Amino acid sequence: TSCFLRMEEDPIKNTSTLLDFVLLQIQQKRRAIEQLQLGQGFVEAVHPWALVFVSTTKHLEVVLRERMKERQYLDAIRICHTETIHQLKAMLCAFHIHPEGSGNSNNLLEWIELEKEGQPP
Numbered sequence: 601t602s603c604f605l606r607m608e609e610d611p612i613k614n615t616s617t618l619l620d621f622v623l624l625q626i627q628q629k630r631r632a633i634e635q636l637q638l639g640q641g642f643v644e645a646v647h648p649w650a651l652v653f654v655s656t657t658k659h660l661e662v663v664l665r666e667r668m669k670e671r672q673y674l675d676a677i678r679i680c681h682t683e684t685i686h687q688l689k690a691m692l693c694a695f696h697i698h699p700e701g702s703g704n705s706n707n708l709l710e711w712i713e714l715e716k717e718g719q720p721p
Contacts (some may be wrong), residue, residue, distance in 0.1 A: 615659040621674045622650045649676040653688055657681055 607614040628646035682688040
């Protein structure tokens, strides 16, 4: 699921709203996979995860400290810190560029391919 969320003035509340949305999406996808009942091997191979881009990690750290009880779902979230809009654009463009050769690979794309077996967020 790709989406944009409208945020208000309170950064802590915004971060909590974002985290709630991400956790809800992960939980729903896990339930959907479990309901398919395609066998244990399938369930183990598909693990829903989320990639969240943030411009600052300050507020996220505060909210994550409060939410440690949801650790099983927090492990499925990957945070990408981008300080500027230009860095964000570069990261989003990188998802559509396939590296040529092994020396020019993008670390994030390589991680998705190797660790998540090509499964997108």
